[in-house]
Amino acid sequence: MSYVIGVDIGTSGTKALVITAEGELVGQATVEYPLHHPQPGWAEQDAEDWWRATCQAIQKARQAAGIKAEEVKGVGLSGQMHGSVLIDREGKVVRPPILWCDTRTTEACRYIEEKVGVTQLLQATGNPALEGFTAPKLVWLAQNEPESLEKAATVFLPKDYINYRLTGEIVTEMSDAAGSLLFNVAAGDWAEDVVDKLGLPSYILPPVKHSWEAIGEITPAAAAATGLLPGIPVAGGGADNACGAVGAGVVEPGQALSSIGSSGVILAPLASPAVSPDGKLHLFNHAAPDRWYLMGVMLAAGLSYQWFRRELGHLEVQQAEAGGRSPYQLMDKAAASVPAGAGGVIFLPYLNGERTPHADANARGVFFGISSAHRRAHLIRAVMEGITYGLRDSVVLMREAGQAIKSLRAIGGGAKSPLWLQMQADIMQAVVEVPRIDEGPAFGAGLLAAVAAGIYKDITEAVKATVKIRTSYEPDAGLAAIYDRTYEIYRDLYPALRPLFARARTAVAGVGQ
Structure with missing residues (x-):
């Protein structure tokens, strides 16, 4: 054989x-x-x-x-x-x-x-x-x-x-x-x-x-x-x-890919090269003949979820070790106990700066909207939602560029979580398909x-x-409406914080981590 x-x-x-x-x-x-x-x-x-x-x-x-x-x-x-x-x-x-x-x-x-x-x-x-x-x-x-x-x-x-x-x-x-x-x-x-x-x-x-x-x-x-x-x-x-x-299997125009690994990617194939006028979307050659693709990139997608597990997920790590399960499964379970919108908590996944749509090396991660009523589960869900909002930024840019993104193929660590896959469908307002083998x-x-x-x-x-x-996962219209409202706040946070990101980096320059 x-x-x-x-x-x-x-x-x-x-x-x-x-x-x-x-x-x-x-x-x-x-x-x-x-x-x-x-x-x-x-x-x-x-x-x-x-x-x-x-x-x-x-x-x-x-x-x-x-x-x-x-x-x-x-x-x-x-x-x-x-x-x-x-x-x-x-x-x-x-x-x-x-x-x-x-x-x-x-x-x-x-x-x-x-x-x-x-x-x-x-x-x-x-x-x-x-x-x-x-x-x-x-x-x-x-x-x-x-x-x-x-x-x-x-x-x-x-x-x-x-x-x-x-x-x-x-x-x-x-x-x-x-x-x-x-x-x-x-x-x-x-x-x-x-x-x-x-x-x-x-x-x-x-x-x-x-x-x-x-x-x-x-x-x-x-x-x-x-x-x-x-x-x-x-x-x-x-x-x-x-x-x-x-x-x-995303090699033809009209298809799109959503990948949540360490970084996050939205990718749409093209039959001819078309430069994004403002440069917010990347243009690359595809690994298929006579194909190019537009791509939006998040620098810390799955990396943000990994960071939460490492720094704040000690309980899930301990329980996972005792029960022979993945800590991510337990984090997903906690996130599922919280309604869509994470109780108003919003996470900006800019742990290592950002590329799309904000090319800003100074940008940093933020939890916004925390009150004494919130639990760790709200923060976990906010991280998942914030990463997905960041991917939606790229989908919005591609739709504005004329790409009709009605479905996405999901791969990477995010494709192993049913909760996250449904969240992607609801936030992107598109059908999310999972390949039989998602080791992209x-x-x-x-x-x-x-x-x-x-x-x-x-x-x-x-x-x-x-x-x-x-x-495959179909978008839920009711949840999509909730996410729409929260996404608008997410989009407003970066321009409000941009000057502070630069000041914060300068303020601690040379101090170390």
Whole structure:
């Protein structure tokens, strides 16, 4: 029998799935690793942690599936976007990769706007200068660690570095390159004029392939490390959101994706590139042929829920350990005991700043409307609702841009909670569908591997054969009306607090956390 392996290089860990040619999930494993914060607002990881986790996850997933190495016909990777992985001429990592959630590059963004021009940058790359993208990281390095940039022979995105370790090939692909702010999304190649104006060395930018192409084969060294056979084709892979959309079957215009992982994403495919005039929505290349997508991003979606569990959810953690359950199930149960609207408590999920619709690195999380009558359950529900309001911001922008979003495919941690799925349907006022296999990015990477291995002729055929809907949630008109009223207050809070966010960050600068 034939199998493929899909791997997702995430922020909290790496997941590997073993998938049959028919799209059945038969084995999986996740290996976690830390996120490092050398200074407030900084976020880095060790690229060697990614490699070790990839090798271990592939081995464990294959063992869980109970299959032989020779039955694996292809490998595909997805990965967190925007991270900068510099390697030297010997293939060694120059410095710890700077991640998508790092906000040290505010001044570098202003420099990019000055050198390229705000409108010119948006037209060339489909995106504004934001802290999370790759180009500001490279500018920051040029200005603050020039020795690191001087040592660099290549800059990879995270999953491209792992592809390099698997195949020895120096290559990227369009969906991830599109998140660099150095890529012309319409032309499908590097934006040389942007690179030149920023004074960055063009030789560090790798060749660009398609997501579904076989970019190389497993080397003997990688085979020894992963337990796979040498010679297995490796697909170009894709950015986590593009692969998540492929894995959920969201590849055609008129469809949309809702993903609540560490970050939160609303994604809508396009048949042709259409730049958001104000830059509030991102425009990227899809991992499917001749497709692009609009995307809105929250920096701390599931991360906000994880933060609550870690800092304020000790009771649920203890009960979960005693009862063999997930603390998130207990948090959901508490949230369900509170009516829609959380008793007037509203949560702003800006723990790490925000991207859509407020590109503001200074923004921070807020609980608004707390009284002595409120319980922890109100706060839990407010966090879930606040995250979903943030996603609705992106849906509103897309509808205003002409995208008729009547249904969404839900993936990620938020898709495992029936309460949260119904909440999404009510707040977005759209049908929410849950794929039978909701392991979006890794599953999508597996489908790319299946195309690269020749199991399917193209992405469309792979999606039609493998992606099925497990269940769906219809919006409740009565609850939608309640959420509408609360959402209006949510929308008014950010502009009211914006000047205070900047003052608060300045007030404690240099004090530490």
